[in-house]
Amino acid sequence: MSKNTQAPIPDSYPMTGGDGDYSYSRNSFYQRAGSEVAKSIVDNAIQENLDIKTISSSVSRNSFYIADFGCSVGPNTFTVVQNIIDAVQKKYQSDGLSSQVPEFEVFFNDHASNDFNTLFASLPPPRQYFAAGVPGSFHGRLFPESTLHIAYSSFSIQWLSKVPEELFDRNSMAWNKGRIYLTNAPNEVSEAYAAQFAKDMKNFLDARSKELVAGGLMVLTALSTPNEIYHFPVSPEFMFDLLGSSLMDMVKDGIISEEQVDEFNLPVFLASPEDMRRCIEKNGCFIIERMELLIPLSSINAQACAMNIRASVEGLISKHFGSEIIDELFGRFQKKLEESINLVEEIMTKRRNQLVTVLKRK
Amino acid sequence: MSKNTQAPIPDSYPMTGGDGDYSYSRNSFYQRAGSEVAKSIVDNAIQENLDIKTISSSVSRNSFYIADFGCSVGPNTFTVVQNIIDAVQKKYQSDGLSSQVPEFEVFFNDHASNDFNTLFASLPPPRQYFAAGVPGSFHGRLFPESTLHIAYSSFSIQWLSKVPEELFDRNSMAWNKGRIYLTNAPNEVSEAYAAQFAKDMKNFLDARSKELVAGGLMVLTALSTPNEIYHFPVSPEFMFDLLGSSLMDMVKDGIISEEQVDEFNLPVFLASPEDMRRCIEKNGCFIIERMELLIPLSSINAQACAMNIRASVEGLISKHFGSEIIDELFGRFQKKLEESINLVEEIMTKRRNQLVTVLKRK
Numbered sequence: 175m176s177k178n179t180q181a182p183i184p185d186s187y188p189m190t191g192g193d194g195d196y197s198y199s200r201n202s203f204y205q206r207a208g209s210e211v212a213k214s215i216v217d218n219a220i221q222e223n224l225d226i227k228t229i230s231s232s233v234s235r236n237s238f239y240i241a242d243f244g245c246s247v248g249p250n251t252f253t254v255v256q257n258i259i260d261a262v263q264k265k266y267q268s269d270g271l272s273s274q275v276p277e278f279e280v281f282f283n284d285h286a287s288n289d290f291n292t293l294f295a296s297l298p299p300p301r302q303y304f305a306a307g308v309p310g311s312f313h314g315r316l317f318p319e320s321t322l323h324i325a326y327s328s329f330s331i332q333w334l335s336k337v338p339e340e341l342f343d344r345n346s347m348a349w350n351k352g353r354i355y356l357t358n359a360p361n362e363v364s365e366a367y368a369a370q371f372a373k374d375m376k377n378f379l380d381a382r383s384k385e386l387v388a389g390g391l392m393v394l395t396a397l398s399t400p401n402e403i404y405h406f407p408v409s410p411e412f413m414f415d416l417l418g419s420s421l422m423d424m425v426k427d428g429i430i431s432e433e434q435v436d437e438f439n440l441p442v443f444l445a446s447p448e449d450m451r452r453c454i455e456k457n458g459c460f461i462i463e464r465m466e467l468l469i470p471l472s473s474i475n476a477q478a479c480a481m482n483i484r485a486s487v488e489g490l491i492s493k494h495f496g497s498e499i500i501d502e503l504f505g506r507f508q509k510k511l512e513e514s515i516n517l518v519e520e521i522m523t524k525r526r527n528q529l530v531t532v533l534k535r536k
Numbered sequence: 537m538s539k540n541t542q543a544p545i546p547d548s549y550p551m552t553g554g555d556g557d558y559s560y561s562r563n564s565f566y567q568r569a570g571s572e573v574a575k576s577i578v579d580n581a582i583q584e585n586l587d588i589k590t591i592s593s594s595v596s597r598n599s600f601y602i603a604d605f606g607c608s609v610g611p612n613t614f615t616v617v618q619n620i621i622d623a624v625q626k627k628y629q630s631d632g633l634s635s636q637v638p639e640f641e642v643f644f645n646d647h648a649s650n651d652f653n654t655l656f657a658s659l660p661p662p663r664q665y666f667a668a669g670v671p672g673s674f675h676g677r678l679f680p681e682s683t684l685h686i687a688y689s690s691f692s693i694q695w696l697s698k699v700p701e702e703l704f705d706r707n708s709m710a711w712n713k714g715r716i717y718l719t720n721a722p723n724e725v726s727e728a729y730a731a732q733f734a735k736d737m738k739n740f741l742d743a744r745s746k747e748l749v750a751g752g753l754m755v756l757t758a759l760s761t762p763n764e765i766y767h768f769p770v771s772p773e774f775m776f777d778l779l780g781s782s783l784m785d786m787v788k789d790g791i792i793s794e795e796q797v798d799e800f801n802l803p804v805f806l807a808s809p810e811d812m813r814r815c816i817e818k819n820g821c822f823i824i825e826r827m828e829l830l831i832p833l834s835s836i837n838a839q840a841c842a843m844n845i846r847a848s849v850e851g852l853i854s855k856h857f858g859s860e861i862i863d864e865l866f867g868r869f870q871k872k873l874e875e876s877i878n879l880v881e882e883i884m885t886k887r888r889n890q891l892v893t894v895l896k897r898k
Contacts, residue, residue: 237680277680281668286656294648294671304679306643306668309656317666318599318639 190485191247191289193296197485205329206250211468212328212395212530213257219391219532220261220324223463226269228389229323238262239322240303241281241385243312243378244330247292251328252301255280258324259302278303283316285309311335313377317385325382325392332396334441335374338366341439352432354418355440357411371443375453383459386535392460398529399444400467408520410527413483414440416514420506421495429502430495438494440487450531460533467526474522476515480508552847553609553651555658559847567691568612573830574690574757574892575619581753581894582623582686585825588631590751591685600624601684602665603643603747605674605740606692609654613690614663617642620686621664640665645678647671673697675739679747687744687754694758696803697736700728703801714794716780717802719773733805737815745821748897754822760891761806762829770882772889775845776802778876782868783857791864792857800856802849809891822895829888836884838877842870 190197240258245251259278266275282293286309297305310316312327313335340348340362347362356364382392399409418435425432445453447465454460484504492500511518521527552559602620607613621640628637644655648671659667672678674689675697702710702724709724718726744754761771780797787794807815809827816822846866854862873880883889 237683279680279683286659290652290656290669294652294669297648297671304670304677305672306670307652307656308666308668309659310667315666318641321599321641 190488191292193292196481196488197247205246206253207471209250209254209257209328209395211470211528212393215464215466215468215530215532216254216257216326216393217261217264219393219463220258220265221268223532223534224262224265224324224391225389226266226271229387230274236276238276238278238324239281239317240278240324241283241308241317241322241326243283243316243325243327243382244333245282245284245288245293246330247289248296251282251293252296252298254326254328255303256298256301258326262324279306280304281306281308281317281322283308283310283312285311312381313374315381315384319384320387322382322385323387323390325386325390327393328395329397331375331378331394332442332444334367334370334443335377336370337439337441338370340366342437349436350439351436352422354421354435354438355411355414355442357415357418367443368449371445371449372453372456375445375450376457379453379457379460383457383535388535390535391463392533392535394450394529394531394533396450396529397444397470398450398467398527399446400527400529408517408525409444410521411444412514412517412521413479413511414442416510417483417487417503417507420503420510423506424499424503430499434495438491440490444527445529447529450529454531454533459536461536463532463534465529465531468528468530469523469526470528471522474519476508476511476518479511479518479522480504483507552850553654555654558843558850559609567608568615569833571612571616571619571690571757573832573890574755577826577828577830577892577894578616578619578688578755579623579626581755581825582620582627583630585894585896586624586627586686586753587751588628588633591749592636598638600638600640600686601643601679602640602686602688603645603670603679603684605645605678605687605689605744606695607644607646607650607655608692609651610658613644613655614658614660616688616690617665618660618663620688624686641668642666643668643670643679643684645670645672645674647673674743675736677743677746681746682749684744684747685749685752687748687752689755690757691759693737693740693756694804694806696729696732696805697739698732699801699803700732702728704799711798712801713798714784716783716797716800717773717776717804719777719780729805730811733807733811734815737807737812738819741815741819741822745819745897750897752897753825754895754897756812756891756893756895758812758891759806759832760812760829760889761808762889762891770879770887771806772883773806774876774879774883775841775873776804778872779845779849779865779869782865782872785868786861786865792861796857800853802852806889807891812891812893816893816895821898823898825894825896827891827893830890830892831885831888832890833884836881838870838873838880841873841880841884842866845869 242251242255263275266272280303290307308316340346341350343349347360348366350359350363353359356367397410399411421435424430425435454462488500602617604613604617625637628634642665652669670678702708703712705711709722710728712721712725715721718729759772761773783797786792787797816824850862
């Protein structure tokens with residue numbers, strides 16, 4: 175094999191590692207709730223769409239390979255993985271194949287800069303699977319051909335491999351002055367974001383379509399903007415907008431410069447179901463078994479919401495603005511969330527903006 | 537699968553992580569030289585003993601799985617792995633199967649407390665394989681049945697899963713008073729060490745015999761005491777003896793207590809070729825394709841030798857005696873190495889005490 179199986183390394187922005195007060199592992203309640211909400215869909219998909227005979231013929235019959243793409247540092251990934259294994263075991267039983275239940279190997283994937291040491295230290299000690307960590311961008315190949323049976327990704331594909339380049343070009347119509355995201359921005363900004371998402375999803379789906387066995391399942395959970403139904407500000411994007419205006423307030427107070435804000439943009443895109451469908455159909459290797467919009471949370475408070483977003487973007491913001499602004503910024507952000515708590519509650523506990531997509535490899 | 541596939545967690549004593557002056561990654565010249573010395577044996581073993589047709593039938597024909605057991609933090613493991621892949625590709629070519637060269641996946645295994653973050657950050661960026669880290673003790677199962685094609689372990693199986701319990705029992709004949717190792721100790725101490733090694737190798741070989749495909753190869757490199765030929769002090773054990781006497785000097789100077797030394801023992805055993813052969817034959821699942829004793833180094837100096845041993849045992853010693861004694865201890869140890877440099881040189885550059893064993897799974 176003379177070809178290089180590794181993709182170029184894109185930007186990476188890991189969730190906050192360790193297990194301190196501001197860590198992702200302690201502040202990922204939203205992602206946990208989101209996985210809980212998706213649980214029954216995953217279970218049903220495995221019962222109804224996993225054809226054990228098809229997938230068993232592709233690789234060793236004794237082993238069943240599961241991968242979580244963008245696992246971060248836990249603990250949500252362990253719960254999700256256990257749910258999947260429980261569902262697969264149930265499927266073997268209901269198919270009358272209890273005696274053939276294979277051994278499970280679970281691959282936890284994230285960027286090489288993810289805190290794998292914390293992840294490995296917190297692996298549940300009595301577990302029904304062999305565990306491995308796979309460092310690298312999921313926008314490129316990470317596994318040999320036709321080796322995965324189930325791929326899963328929870329709240330990760332909304333992260334772009336990079337901010338679209340046009341947003342940094344002062345001469346472009348997509349120069350995103352005074353904003354850190356696409357809300358209230360010219361169309362060119364939204365289009366640049368959408369184009370980057372399409373490129374990233376192309377790479378993601380191309381890689382996964384090589385890695386999954388025929389008949390293998392993939393479940394993707396992501397924050398979405400179902401823009402056919404709801405319009406900004408009743409969208410999770412509202413939170414990014416509040417973060418941006420907190421930064422602009424700090425510009426007004428002379429704490430950071432406006433130029434710094436102009437040059438910072440969040441590498442996130444909340445795809446609509448239509449955006450997602452287009453990417454999948456363009457790839458052509460997957461059948462869409464189901465696509466559902468769910469309500470992510472049953473309750474929320476401003477502090478927890480601020481901490482959750484902080485755990486996700488603190489690294490990114492520190493790198494650009496310096497870590498000394500973090501406490502101030504997230505204090506202001508939390509205050510804005512409190513002021514708009516009714517709208518935040520409406521968005522996160524009453525609107526269907528969590529998109530779950532179940533795909534089967536043809 | 538209701539069974540728990542994970543072994544109980546034994547003691548772990550990772551090599552010093554990171555890439556600082558005292559890190560394993562900067563002070564593992566001995567292990568690097570050892571792998572270099574073993575390189576041609578590994579290459580020959582793959583050319584002569586790897587039957588591609590046999591192993592291809594066992595699992596997916598498209599993927600070739602290699603595991604390094606006890607990989608530490610690099611960089612030696614990357615060199616070894618590349619050598620193996622080069623040799624396998626050469627074998628496919630010489631067998632006229634160039635068009636069927638599979639994709640390689642390499643599993644880097646070590647204890648969960650190993651610094652995988654450093655390992656992953658230093659993975660060679662253009663590489664011909666997919667990489668995964670596997671946390672856990674190699675004295676238990678780490679992979680599904682019949683999934684590995686080549687297993688490798690370099691200077692790791694000499695580490696015991698724990699110090700034999702008898703050594704901590706003041707009423708036992710194996711109570712190892714005033715020593716940290718088996719040299720110059722009563723027979724009961726040596727026997728306790730040998731019994732622990734046999735138990736650990738049993739667990740290691742039982743696990744690997746499940747994980748390797750039929751026809752799969754395993755190469756084990758370890759420091760050895762070929763005691764049929766040479767006797768202490770012309771053995772690598774001499775170095776452990778000097779470390780022990782450095783600690784006893786610190787007892788005399790009132791820096792540490794004698795009791796602390798009595799209660800500390802190195803969890804290391806340098807098996808003779810006969811020890812190794814007995815373990816393999818008892819397991820019964822492997823053919824011994826070759827077993828060779830090699831000279832590990834062409835030159836050595838006292839400082840590098842002290843730094844190498846420090847990178848391997850600093851964690852262990854700090855945990856027992858406290859990190860404040862480390863600089864003092866290794867200063868004294870280096871001085872002792874300098875005083876005995878002729879003997880150290882004789883042992884490490886003229887004597888065959890590196891044992892390389894090549895096994896094939898029946």
